[in-house]
Amino acid sequence: MTATLIWILVVLVAIGLYLSWTAGRLDRLHARIDAARAALDAQLLRRASVAQELATSGVLDPAASIVLYEAAHAARQAEEEQREVAESELSQALRAVFAEPQQVEAVREAPGGEEAARELTEAVRRVPMARRFHNDAVRAARALRRHRKVRLFRLAGHAPFPLAVEMDDEPPVALADRPA
Secondary structure (H helix, E strand, C coil): CHHHHHHHHHHHHHHHHHHHHHHHHHHHHHHHHHHHHHHHHHHHHHHHHHHHHHHCCCCCCHHHHHHHHHHHHHHHHCCHHHHHHHHHHHHHHHHHHCCCHHHHHHHHHCCCHHHHHHHHHHHHHHHHHHHHHHHHHHHHHHHHHCCHHHHHCCCCCCCCCCCCCCCCCCCCHHHHCCCC
């Protein structure tokens, strides 16, 4: 009788340790999502800021400046529910303004344009990477949260179900194929 109770206790402790480890893993994934989201927000803000600065610099023609400025301003001011749409529209505006390599060369030839073009190139390259890191973390957390044991023992607590960021972040070809 005592041996049976000891074995039951050992099994319960092992199950408790496994569930605790799983809850810790889920917590680390949620922390990783938060960090990746903060990095993504920083990259999106940087891209919008650089685009807005370039639009107001007088380097671009007036029509391109207005299109780029409005899209960048909308992306910076967007509420959380409209953020993905506003950022997608900024990506489309960047592709429209920098559709031709001649436009990038015109920016580079202007005073201070080399630095502005370099900053914009870096910004448009970093946004897709930051979004990919965020969505990978979301995918891993979702996979773990779908397990029966996580749902049954409510190991996720009250944490909201993680959502991926779906937006158009394709950089302009004229900027993407240039060295930074």
